[in-house]
Amino acid sequence: DNTTTAHPFRLVASFTNGNPIDDPTWPSWTPTALRADS
Incomplete structure (x- = not known):
């Protein structure tokens, strides 16, 4: 996510085996x- 220059790269999601x-x-x-629940 690079919506601000204060924190140009931040973790927004982590997945294991697609979950x-x-x-x-x-x-x-x-x-x-992309935001919808599976």
Whole structure:
């Protein structure tokens, strides 16, 4: 995520075998299809 210059790269999601490890913190501009629950 590079929405601000203060923290140009931050971890927003982690996956193991295609499954999220924790609740992702998607940036507001992330498309809904990518934010949808599986």
